[in-house]
Amino acid sequence: MKNAQCKKCLKKFEHKEIFTIQQFQYRKIPTYSWSLGYFKKLGINEWDSFCENCMREHSKKSKDEWDKLKV
Secondary structure: OOOEEOOOOOOEEOHHHOEOHHHHHHOOOOOHHHHHHHHHHOOOOOOOOEOHHHHHHHHHHHHHHHHHHHO
């Protein structure tokens, strides 16, 4: 039963396939505290649900923004 919904694309998916920005706490760059601030500016909190594709997109965009700041 598909009963979860991606906040970005609104695609429905299984609860076991939920991704949240909380998962970014395991990456070293950018830091998790920076990531929380970045996503907060976009109106995303650490418990919002995303599908795998949108999560990958958020990950890439946040890393790109981090890299721009560090140049």
